[in-house]
Amino acid sequence: MDYALQQLVNGLTLGMIYGLIALGYTMVYGIIGMINFAHGDVFMIGAFVSLISFLLLGAGGITAVPIALVLVLAIAMCFTALYGFAVERIAYRPLRGSFRLAPLISAIGMSIFLQNFVQVSQGARVKPLEPVVRGGFVLHQEASFSVSISIMQIIIILTTLVVLAVFTLVVSRTPLGRAMRACEQDQRMAKLLGIDVDRTISLTFVLGAALAAVAGMMYLLYYGVIDFFIGFVAGVKAFTAAVLGGIGSLPGAVLGGLLIGLIETFWSAYFSVQYKDVAAFSILVLTLVFMPSGLLGRNDVEKV
Amino acid sequence: MTEAIRKPPANPYVALLKDAGLAALVALGVGAPLLGMQTVPGGRGLALIPRPGLLLATVAAVFVGRFLLGLLFANRRSAARREAEAPPRIGPSPMARIGKLVAPGLLAFSVLMPVIPGIGRYEIDLGTLVLTYVMLGWGLNIVVGLAGLLDLGYVAFYAVGAYGYAIMAKFFDLSFWAALPLTGLFAATWGIILGFPVLRLRGDYLAIVTLAFGEIIRVVLLNWTTLTGGPNGMSGVPRPTFFGLPFSMAGGEGTFAGFFGLEPSALHRVTFLYYLILALALLTNFVTIRLRRHPVGRAWEALREDEIASRALGLSVVAVKLTAFATGAMFGGFAGAFFATRQGFISPESFTFIESALILAIVVLGGMGSQLGVAIAATLMIGGFEVFRGLEEFRMLVFGLAMVAIMVWRPRGLVSGREPSVSLGKRGTIGSEHVAEGKG
Numbered sequence: 001m002d003y004a005l006q007q008l009v010n011g012l013t014l015g016m017i018y019g020l021i022a023l024g025y026t027m028v029y030g031i032i033g034m035i036n037f038a039h040g041d042v043f044m045i046g047a048f049v050s051l052i053s054f055l056l057l058g059a060g061g062i063t064a065v066p067i068a069l070v071l072v073l074a075i076a077m078c079f080t081a082l083y084g085f086a087v088e089r090i091a092y093r094p095l096r097g098s099f100r101l102a103p104l105i106s107a108i109g110m111s112i113f114l115q116n117f118v119q120v121s122q123g124a125r126v127k128p129l130e131p132v133v134r135g136g137f138v139l140h141q142e143a144s145f146s147v148s149i150s151i152m153q154i155i156i157i158l159t160t161l162v163v164l165a166v167f168t169l170v171v172s173r174t175p176l177g178r179a180m181r182a183c184e185q186d187q188r189m190a191k192l193l194g195i196d197v198d199r200t201i202s203l204t205f206v207l208g209a210a211l212a213a214v215a216g217m218m219y220l221l222y223y224g225v226i227d228f229f230i231g232f233v234a235g236v237k238a239f240t241a242a243v244l245g246g247i248g249s250l251p252g253a254v255l256g257g258l259l260i261g262l263i264e265t266f267w268s269a270y271f272s273v274q275y276k277d278v279a280a281f282s283i284l285v286l287t288l289v290f291m292p293s294g295l296l297g298r299n300d301v302e303k304v
Numbered sequence: 305m306t307e308a309i310r311k312p313p314a315n316p317y318v319a320l321l322k323d324a325g326l327a328a329l330v331a332l333g334v335g336a337p338l339l340g341m342q343t344v345p346g347g348r349g350l351a352l353i354p355r356p357g358l359l360l361a362t363v364a365a366v367f368v369g370r371f372l373l374g375l376l377f378a379n380r381r382s383a384a385r386r387e388a389e390a391p392p393r394i395g396p397s398p399m400a401r402i403g404k405l406v407a408p409g410l411l412a413f414s415v416l417m418p419v420i421p422g423i424g425r426y427e428i429d430l431g432t433l434v435l436t437y438v439m440l441g442w443g444l445n446i447v448v449g450l451a452g453l454l455d456l457g458y459v460a461f462y463a464v465g466a467y468g469y470a471i472m473a474k475f476f477d478l479s480f481w482a483a484l485p486l487t488g489l490f491a492a493t494w495g496i497i498l499g500f501p502v503l504r505l506r507g508d509y510l511a512i513v514t515l516a517f518g519e520i521i522r523v524v525l526l527n528w529t530t531l532t533g534g535p536n537g538m539s540g541v542p543r544p545t546f547f548g549l550p551f552s553m554a555g556g557e558g559t560f561a562g563f564f565g566l567e568p569s570a571l572h573r574v575t576f577l578y579y580l581i582l583a584l585a586l587l588t589n590f591v592t593i594r595l596r597r598h599p600v601g602r603a604w605e606a607l608r609e610d611e612i613a614s615r616a617l618g619l620s621v622v623a624v625k626l627t628a629f630a631t632g633a634m635f636g637g638f639a640g641a642f643f644a645t646r647q648g649f650i651s652p653e654s655f656t657f658i659e660s661a662l663i664l665a666i667v668v669l670g671g672m673g674s675q676l677g678v679a680i681a682a683t684l685m686i687g688g689f690e691v692f693r694g695l696e697e698f699r700m701l702v703f704g705l706a707m708v709a710i711m712v713w714r715p716r717g718l719v720s721g722r723e724p725s726v727s728l729g730k731r732g733t734i735g736s737e738h739v740a741e742g743k744g
Contacts, residue, residue, distance in 0.1 A: 112661065113701060
């Protein structure tokens, strides 16, 4: 029981990270109907920018943990958002209105490019970061086993919830959010009503990349090591989460992320660690086959 | 504000400079953390080394590059818009007309290549590699180009073929020639097993599920140590024989060299492998061309053009998709068996997602559905890789960038637009947007 409780805590933390990445997929898919294949790599870039900012702050003498965390978060979000902007501008915008596979292929190219860009510029080795936040609480103590939650895990869960709340507000209450939803429903009509569609799509990528940066920073803090390849698997899993939750649905993305995180953690804990990716990918297949619109998704009716 | 209302700037160069300046600014922001700083192992954890020179050089390069691009293409609209505005082309495209001459030439060249004087072992090896990818491209072309199903996990079937042959040879002592048809069958079976549950998915979903399948197969190969050797792979895969005559440097009675009374030479095996893959690739091409005139092939193309209409006309969508998937998988399996026997060693590392992406890039760059285009694209791509061999690390960087650039430059690939396999009355060219659409 206690063991399961501990896995629940770990799974929730991991699920929050997946959920944050999944939001980026789901928004982009919602608005332009393409899988932003490079999103996982934007997440990886976010982790690297966070790492470099931590090192810079450390060298600059800013060691107070709360200040450092907030600063790094802000820096990582800004720079990664710029990546989101650049990726959209270079690889996707020229292909708007082209045939369906073209943006997907150029997205795959972008993903390969970003991975190798980081590999070439920062080296292929894993990058460790000393734990920034230490300590934790014991939730439940038994003779042989104790259930604990670290401060880091609390920070991850809380930050994700706050970011989500802010983000939901942006999408539901601001003019930008309204423009995004309008473009999602009907781009041509939105254009006729005076919405700058290009700008809205660009901002969607920027927001998605900023969320990926948050996820990247959390990943770095939680695991303590990153390399240039983390984006691929995390990206596919986050996409699975987005599909599981119903693509296009924001709460669905987070719900899907949590489920994938929990499934993966429990699978590793009770069955086998080697096959945890297989578990996550099988969920993707099963969802798509039996429930193509996901948990919270709308049913698409295909018109002729 | 729309584009039309905005006033054109007085001086185009000022606008260009402004544009280039903005691009440079973005490059500065994008490059600042990752190019401007380098993380190196330091005393405790990591240390940072600033690299301002590299950063500034990159920013300058972006500025100049953007400015020059702007100068060169000032009046060119984006490829997507050009396509939408261009009048529908009548008759075969220029590329297709040239293709009529190029294809036999290429074929003659590839048949004669090993006997051309001055061609050594290196060139033949490179030719073999190129032909392997040509074959894989043609195999995937059946799935992506003809049936319009986007498969991002094609390498799974390549892996199934390679491991299938290695296991058959190691545990059941089958020769290459006995195992070859079985690997094709084996891979096709896997194609059906994987395809069955997912083929009713829409395009992008199908793509991501096939990617997941590719990864699942790789993870299983990596962890099923007793059968596949896990990360260490399988070594000692038997080399092919010339219909029972082994290639041996020792010469003697029962060997290839001995039987034909030749001086034993390492070139024999290499040349034999070259012709073997050439034959396999041509078989793939031949089957594809013939199938296109067969009801099955027409059903594939009908499905690609409009799934709902084909269903309304009574096609069994699942059966049609499965045959395409299985046929593509079978050729992938053949190529895999060839790969295993050529290398003599296989490991899961050879079957990563990058490999799938490379094959898909070949198909798309070649102009989906065009056999000649795939062959040219494979030659360019693998040849390009070979040229950049010295720059090991930068190779994939350039590859990724090239994929983006080619898509932006020619979204439909090199040979876009091809003659329809069947048409009523006057022959015309299918608009390439139809070739690639694959809705449903």
